Amino acid sequence: MSRVQSIKCTNCAAPLNLLGGGRVETVTCSYCTSVLDLTDNYKVLSNFKNVKERHKLPFELGMKGKLKEVEYTIIGRISYMETVYVEHSWSDFLLFSPLYGYAWLSYEHGHLLYSKRNRTFPNLTWEEIENRSEVVVDRIDYKPYDAYTAKVTYVEGELTWVAKYGDKTNYIDLVSSSFGITVENNGKEIEFYNDEYLDATEVYEAFSVPKEKRDKEQGFHPLKPFSKPFFKTLSKISLWFMVIMGLLIMAFMFDGSGKSIASFNASNIQPVKEPFALSSTKYLTAIYVKANSTKALNNFNIKLFKDEKLIFSLTKDNAYIFDETTGKVSKRLGSWERRAKEIIVYLNLEKTGIYQLSLLPVDSAINSIVEVKVRESSSRLNYLVIFTLLLFFFFLIYYFFVWQYKRKHNSEKEIDNDESIFDHIDDWGQVIIWTVVILLIIFFGED
């Protein structure tokens, strides 16, 4: 711990504020980029003069903000670049609190992480960590995600060690959901850091970063929590409605299975006008007409009479519902598919009693026979099933995004772990879901 001091750069005499504690060893002048040794009379140790990379970031030295309930001051910055995959670069801002010590705010293409030294990591060597398929720390299973080497590209402000341009550090990133542990090996010692993904807007607000300086997150970050709250809620609601719809469908299937009230055949040589007695107006009355060919079905005109008055007619071209009292067309409907060999007509007959169903051949020369069945109290589940399938689709959207996220997560992963069959539980889930869909289509498609 120490007080805030002001010194002059021993190289360029620029004023420098020392904001950190007693563990700070170097300060890099923001003006001339000289690295001064605080443990040896501010001697110039090295210089970042020729370093071109000094891009502006939303955070600056001296900024204060509250993170994780702790009031921090940004006292230093160090930038790294991966040695192999050079696009992977990031900047770590050293945070200091007189009461709670040091922490890091890591900035990587708009993604922000909070890191603090971990003291509970098991006693493992670098090689042991590299070869582990998982490491348990504080009862959380962490899996190795990436291993790489990075070098220092830029330093500014205070640091608790002497960092020079090009200094290399080896890293192993361990991941468990939106938490991670970074293992750092600089050749002298191994250090462990707990990483936590932060909401960028909250951090910008906490450090009062002007809106024009705030960056949007770019690309994928393995610690970024998966979040689709709208689709998650939609999925949950859909599931509940699916359960309700399922119960309704079962109830209607049981209660509205129907009762056969007429069954007869009609042919081109023998037109029929069969009476049937309707004893219930509950649900709908279903008329099934089945032919052995398309041509045979299209050769019939179907008419329904109540007390000798035409109330419904159906041909291959059109369908009409007639007003029982006036005898005029009250509603025009579409007819059946020309290629159909069988049809089901659902009618909402409002009165019980005797009805007559006639089937007249259009051309008595065309050889055609049809089988006719009439069922009363028949429930029609098509709309319910379609609605249920729609709900099922809404239910799946969220899991589609989850699956997509996990695929991306795994494709970005650089370390292969020994996976158990349970790691593929999502794949099994998908198989089950698609099996249910196919079964539903087969089951209800037959109607």
Next chain:
Amino acid sequence: MDIHFKWTKLVACPSCGSSIFLNDKGAELIGKASTLSPEPSLLKLHDPILINNKNYLPLGKIRYSYGRGFWEEWFLKGESNQEFWLSIDEGDFVLEKRAEISLPFKSPRAVRVGRRYGSYLATEVGEGECVGFEGELPFAINIGKTHNYLHLSKGGGNLVTVEFTDGVDKIFQGKWIDPLTIKRVYS
């Protein structure tokens, strides 16, 4: 002047700053304690704290300097009148108590950081100069004397500290503490 611990040996008078040594014969004035500069701290003398739902009463503290900064060793009285030490070094908190354990090396001076000794990993060797104390302590201290220590990690947050000042080795065993878990009893 209240004494809160029955094994207290050294007390700083809060009024005049005198250091008083307590022995079998009585109290002995051994000099003037240097006044410690006030620094922000989570702990306050005689203000009880809770760590993992256990009560501790801070009775005294020793400050050690390492050049640019310092760390403090807080003497705490536990629930069963036991002696605990809470080391605070810029956000690093370790709660320990004296331990009688055998270590897999002869001298802590020969231990090298980064090497493994049995189940222990040597993580830090350091020294600091004792610059002063406040409150009461269970032993006498020498202001200006260099204090040497060794940290041995047992993994999982478990730590053993060996103090080897003046050729006398004292062993402490404990755990790293998350400072956010320290709560004041009377906030």
